Amino acid sequence: MDEKKDRIISATKELIAQYGFKKTTMDEVATKARMGKSTMYYYFKNKEDIFAEIVRIDSDLFRQKLINAIQTAYSPQDKIMQYVRTRMLHLKELSNYYKTLTNEYLDHYFFIEKVREDFYSFENKTLSDLINKGIQQNIFTPCDIDVVVHMIAIAIKGLEYPLFIQKEQDLEKDSKQMMEIIFKGIEIRA
Amino acid sequence: MDEKKDRIISATKELIAQYGFKKTTMDEVATKARMGKSTMYYYFKNKEDIFAEIVRIDSDLFRQKLINAIQTAYSPQDKIMQYVRTRMLHLKELSNYYKTLTNEYLDHYFFIEKVREDFYSFENKTLSDLINKGIQQNIFTPCDIDVVVHMIAIAIKGLEYPLFIQKEQDLEKDSKQMMEIIFKGIEIRA
DNA sequence: TCTTCGACCAAATCCGTTTTGTGGTCGAAA
DNA sequence: TTTCGACCACAAAACGGATTTGGTCGAAGA
Numbered sequence: 060m061d062e063k064k065d066r067i068i069s070a071t072k073e074l075i076a077q078y079g080f081k082k083t084t085m086d087e088v089a090t091k092a093r094m095g096k097s098t099m100y101y102y103f104k105n106k107e108d109i110f111a112e113i114v115r116i117d118s119d120l121f122r123q124k125l126i127n128a129i130q131t132a133y134s135p136q137d138k139i140m141q142y143v144r145t146r147m148l149h150l151k152e153l154s155n156y157y158k159t160l161t162n163e164y165l166d167h168y169f170f171i172e173k174v175r176e177d178f179y180s181f182e183n184k185t186l187s188d189l190i191n192k193g194i195q196q197n198i199f200t201p202c203d204i205d206v207v208v209h210m211i212a213i214a215i216k217g218l219e220y221p222l223f224i225q226k227e228q229d230l231e232k233d234s235k236q237m238m239e240i241i242f243k244g245i246e247i248r249a
Numbered sequence: 250m251d252e253k254k255d256r257i258i259s260a261t262k263e264l265i266a267q268y269g270f271k272k273t274t275m276d277e278v279a280t281k282a283r284m285g286k287s288t289m290y291y292y293f294k295n296k297e298d299i300f301a302e303i304v305r306i307d308s309d310l311f312r313q314k315l316i317n318a319i320q321t322a323y324s325p326q327d328k329i330m331q332y333v334r335t336r337m338l339h340l341k342e343l344s345n346y347y348k349t350l351t352n353e354y355l356d357h358y359f360f361i362e363k364v365r366e367d368f369y370s371f372e373n374k375t376l377s378d379l380i381n382k383g384i385q386q387n388i389f390t391p392c393d394i395d396v397v398v399h400m401i402a403i404a405i406k407g408l409e410y411p412l413f414i415q416k417e418q419d420l421e422k423d424s425k426q427m428m429e430i431i432f433k434g435i436e437i438r439a
Numbered sequence: 440t441c442t443t444c445g446a447c448c449a450a451a452t453c454c455g456t457t458t459t460g461t462g463g464t465c466g467a468a469a
Numbered sequence: 470t471t472t473c474g475a476c477c478a479c480a481a482a483a484c485g486g487a488t489t490t491g492g493t494c495g496a497a498g499a
Contacts, residue, residue: 063442084489084490085490085491086490094444095443095444096445096490096491096492097443097444097445097492097493097494098444100491101442101444105491105492106491106492209423209426210423210426210427210430213404213407213408213410213423213427214403214404214407215407216406216410217402217405217406217407217408220403220406220407233400233403236396236399237403237404239434240400240430240434240435241431241434242434243433243434243435244430244432244433245430245433250471253471274460275461275462275463276460276462284472284473285472285474286461286462286463286473286474287463287465287472287473287474287475288471290462290464291470291472295462295463296461296462296463
C-alpha cells in the first residue's frame with residue numbers, strides 16, 4: 060500500500076528537517092508514522108533507503124519546478140534567466156529548510172551521488188537545448204554549446220557559494236546581473 | 250634575531266603542510282627548529298600567532314605574485330585574465346600543498362579572517378582599477394564597476410569550486426573561457 | 440500470500456572516569 | 470637579551486560499562 064510508504068516518508072521528512080539524519084531514530088519515525096518499527100522494513104530496505112527516496116522525490120519536484128519556470132518565459136534569454144533564478148531560489152529555500160543537514164550531507168552524499176549526477180545531466184541537457192534554440196532563432200551567436208553550458212554551470216556554482224557559507228546575499232539580483240553579462244557575451248551583435 | 254623567527258616559521262610550515270595545524274605539536278616544531286620549546290615563546294605569543302604569521306607572509310607573497318602577473322600583460326583584458334589565471338593556479342598549488350589543512354581551515358579561519366578580508370579588499374581595488382582603466386581607454390563600455398567586479402568575484406568562486414571538492418578540472422582553460430565571455434559582455438562593440 | 444509487529448541481537452554510541460599529551464608559564468642562568 | 474628545564478593546568482585520548490539504535494526473524498493476523 061502506497062499510503063503507508065507516504066506516512067513513513069512524510070514522518071521521516073519532518074523529523075529529518077528538525078533533527079537531521081543521524082539524530083532521527085527509526086523508533087521516532089515509527090511512532091510518528093503510527094506503526095511498528097519493523098513494519099517500516101517491509102516497505103524500505105533500511106534507513107538510508109528512506110532518505111534516498113526522499114531525495115529522489117524532492118529532486119523530481121525540483122526538476123518539474125524548473126521545467127515550469129522555463130515554460131512561463133518566451134525568449135531564450137528569459138528562459139535561461141528563469142531557470143537560473145528558480146534554481147537559486149529553490150536552493151536557498153532548501154538550505155533554510157535542511158540547515159541541520161548541511162554538515163551531514165557530505166558524509167552521506169555517496170548515496171545521493173546518483174541523484175546528483177542525474178540532476179546535472181538534466182541541467183546540462185536543458186541548458187543545451189535552450190542555447191541551441193537561441194542559436195537557431197538567430198539570437199545567440201553560433202558557438203561551442205558545451206563550453207557555454209559549462210560556463211553557466213560555473214556561474215551557478217559561484218552564485219551558490221554564499222548559500223554554502225550561510226552568507227546573506229541578493230541571489231536574485233546577482234543571478235540576473237551575472238546572466239545578463241553572459242548573454243551579452245553570446246548574443247548576436249546588432 | 251630574525252633568523253630564529255625564520256627557523257620557527259619554516260619548521261612550522263613544513264610540519265603543518267604534512268600533518269595539519271592541530272596535529273602539529275609545539276614540541277615537534279621546537280625539535281625541527283633546533284631549539285627549546287620555551288624559546289619559541291620568546292619570539293611568538295602562541296601557536297596561533299605562528300600560524301597567523303605564516304598566513305600573513307603567504308598572503309603578501311600571493312599579492313605580489315598577482316601584481317607581477319598584471320604587469321606582464323598590456324591590455325586591460327589581458328591584465329584581468331592574467332590576474333584570474335594566476336589566482337587560480339596559485340590556489341590550486343595551495344590546495345595541493347595544504348591538502349590536510351582544508352578541513353581545519355574552517356575551524357581556524359576566525360583568526361585568518363582579517364587576512365582574508367584584507368585580501369578581498371585588495372582584490373576588489375585591483376580589479377576596479379583595471380576595469381576603470383579599460384573604460385578610460387575606451388575598451389570597456391562605461392558601466393557600474395562594482396557590479397562587474399562582483400560578477401568577476403562570483404565567477405572566481407565558481408572556478409574555485411572544483412578545488413574545494415578536490416575535483417580535477419582544467420582551471421586554466423575554464424578561467425580563460427569564463428573571462429572571455431565576461432569581456433564580451435563589457436567590451437565596447439565595434 | 441501479504442502485512443504487522445514484539446522480541447531479540449550485534450554493533451554503534453554515549454558517558455563518566457582515568458590517563459596522557461600538549462600549549463603555555465616561570466625563574467634561573469648564561 | 471636570550472635560552473631552556475621544570476612545571477602546571479587543562480584539553481584530549483583511552484577505557485570500559487551501560488544504553489541506544491538500526492536491523493532481523495519468526496509468529497500471528499488478515
